[in-house]
Amino acid sequence: MRAFWLLLFCVISALFCPVASAEFTAIDTPSDGGGSVTLCWSAYDFVGSSAADTLTIYRRNVGSIAWKLIAVAALSDESHLDDSVADGKPYEYMIVARGGDSSSNLYAGPVSASAQWYNAHRTTVLIGTLVCVLTLVAVTLLSRRNKPFYIRPIKGLEAVDEAVGRATEMGKPVLFTPGWGGDIQRPTTIAALNILRYVAAKTAEYRCDLYFPTHDPVIMAAAEEVVRESYIEQGQADMYNADNVFYTSSSQLGYAAAVDGVVSRYKPAAIFLLGTFEGEALILAETGNSVGAMQVAGTDSTIQLSFFMVACDFTLIGEELFAASGYLTKDAKILSSVKVQDFLKIAIVALLFAGAIMVTFGSNTLAEWIGRT
Amino acid sequence: MDLSRLDRRIIYLLLLAAVAIPLTLKVNLPVSVGPETQKVYDAIDALPQGSRIMISFDIEASSLPEIQPVAIAIIKHAFSKDLHIIGLALFSEGTAIGYNLLSSIARSYDKEYGDDFIYLGYRPQYVSAILGMGENIRDVFPLDYRNENWLDFPAFSDLSDYDDIPLVVSLADGSLPTYWVEYAGARYGQKVATGLTAVMATSYYPYTASGQLEGLVGGLKGASEYEKLLGYSGGGQRGMLAQSSGHLMIVLLVIIANLAAWRRKL
Amino acid sequence: MPLAVCFLAGVFGLVQYFSPHPMVVSTYSTLLDWVQIIFAFTLIVGVLSVFQMHFKRISRRERFWGFSIITLMAIVVMAVAGFAGGTDSGSVFVWMFDNMQVPMQSTVFALLAFFVASAAYRGFRLRNVEAGILLATALVIMLGRIPVGELIGDFVPASAEWILNVPSMAAKRAVLIGIGLGSITTALRVILGIERSYLGRN
């Protein structure tokens, strides 16, 4: 891929500086962190020198006389990346067809390397990011004026209230765990914490115990804040018990064993498995099943979804987990970002059609532009 | 007897029998090599003698039984091709596993620590570690697993970042290959291949299809394919009969459950 | 203050992706190191809180408090072995890891084989079209990925392969795209300070 861009660059530079590039050009490598010069030439120039077997490339500082060999290239090569230069120093280059006629030597430069602030190869991602940011800002601003956005019912979400209510009736606790697969840097975890905020408010309201075991101490810290705030908001600060939000073990099965322990000791009536889960998913779900808990699961780990579908009462599939936090809390900001996701989906589907039609008729331009890195 | 509500423990026993009995028989089932395994084999086989390969043990102790045959096959291949292995772990439990596996296989190939392989050890926060190594491996791992300065080993003294490593193999039981692809691959153009538990393999077909991954060796089946390519019979091939009868037992159980439910309705 | 830090760190985390400049890159790798160091300290906090919890259980003689002693002892023995005896092969630490942690964890994981069997028995019922599709696909894949499938006929592994590469992959991509969108908007809300429940109230 890198070679492709290099080549593309050489083609473009050939178009723009026809005189110099007909033979041999040396330019500061674009979109890099400095320290390199890109050399381009046309293999055609050396086809004539039939005796030549390889190309050798030399470099010297401007002002010095001696040339230093820096690379050997095959006759068919058309470019070379010299990444052994210092930034800001001017260099000259010479390319020699070894065994060929010395009159065929080509020269380029002076050129000096520098670092760029912007990596042009990532323009696609930049445009995508800007589209996301602008849509989010626009929709958020609009939502202040208009009534809250409509979100279709998400199957299973009514169950959240039902589950907490059931636990209260039975005088049993509620358990919420975000899985072993995520850390606080993962947006899924943040979405799960949003749902935790809602669940904690419910358990505070119903005066019902809430346990939150986790494998990550940082998630523990954030969850403590979330739960405590919910309890304070509900005016139940006295009910909040910091010991109920706890770190178990960072090891996957250590965590699973500890959560299983909590489940079998306290026999919660409602279990929320929301976050990023790995192999421990079915262990937790089956143990929850065996104590007869009502289970609401949701994850962005595509593999574990099938287990949750089989073993849990309700399962939020991938993006539904993100939408669920908006649907439950009726929080205008989260609802508007669900709206943003929907707008972007329309754009994505439109692009998919456009790209597929273009590919069908032989053009990969859009597909490559979107997929480039 | 109502078969549609069979006691769990009977199901457990049936499965146990279906897996344990074939294990005591010595039968090697015929294996055909899938394209994904072939791709990994080719990628490693194409590396010239003396080039480097990074093997990351991104696994938990719990999935060792499944990943071990895959790991052994890939490490054997790398050593037999005289590649220089850089081992590391991004899951802490992979740390000791990786070191033990590398050292024990190295012994049978007469490979020496420092000359033919090094083991960098473990870093938490895999995203940071993967990205950091794209800038400078030394910054992420100033010292190796033995707390030695690995730059003192001549074979690795010029190792700086991904540009010096033609191929990274992530041996994983979780979603670590995603991070290798999303960060090392997308950001630094690093070639990444993976050896996975079978459960993770479905997730990575899109990545092999889109070229983000060089290939994948999936679970015991993948291991048996790789073993076939290398020409020996290891844990992969040994387990194939038990694997097959285990699957058939589950298929049978599903059929029985449905027939029983259907009969109850009549 | 925390919101400002969050915003700045977030914007930098986002912007650095687009810049190859050495200044940006070195700031970025410094930050990466910092995050690792903070995490390491947080882990110690986590371990301390595990101690706190089990001490409380033991001192209050809560149910199963005796088992808490086992946990505490195991932590201490493992830590002493690791710090005093080292982590090379042949050390007590590695011995405990190899002969206690690894076998226990892999056995907990192996329980899943049984759970999968009982979940399949209970869950795979032909109730409607969706359940039928789920069941049929699972059966084809289960047969297609073992050598026995090849003995039945080449079409079995071939259709398993096709399912994985075409319809299953299409759905998977849509799921991934959806998760990507959800993650991006959530991350943006965090950076912009719209999302701050994790910070609690001031």
Next chain:
Amino acid sequence: MELGTLVALVLTLLIFSFLYRENPFYRFAEYLLVGISVGYYLVIISRNTIYPLVIDKLFLRGEMIVLVPVILGLMMFARLNRRWAYMSRLPLSLMIGFGAGISIPAMLQARILKQMSASMQSLFTINGIIILVGIVTTTAYFFFSRKQEGFYGEFTKLGTYFLMVFFGATFGYTVMSRISLLIGRLEFILRDAIGLIS
């Protein structure tokens, strides 16, 4: 039998006893496992992160800048005391904010753009059409602004069929993994521990 193998065998059997039902033997193994794994992490993190990134840099190389994350890390200890807990919000927000920032381009690139690019296939092939239809209908299922009824409802229903294929496929593949793990454990018991098979 070696002591190590014996210990491993006993612990393996204790865990397997859970299949009959939850019992004190299993509980013993469970608490032991939690303790050992926590101890393991403590050692590995100290030796592999705190030593090289903090102690080595700070005391042996005198890189004073390391003090910044060390102080931020120490602020996390404030969590242990409720009155000082608010101090931990600073390192917390640094980690969360930074993580959110780097995840955006990464998610966009690998989860969205790459997947889109790979899905743009020629519609002259059956597979190309199926993939496009699959992605579009499944995406429609995840469209939250509209109720799933009428013709549109049928359309999203097709999306759920694709999802079911995906779940079925994953389940099938997972069975494979789980059985392999069991094979690994049984091989240990039958071969390494009691020597029933060679």
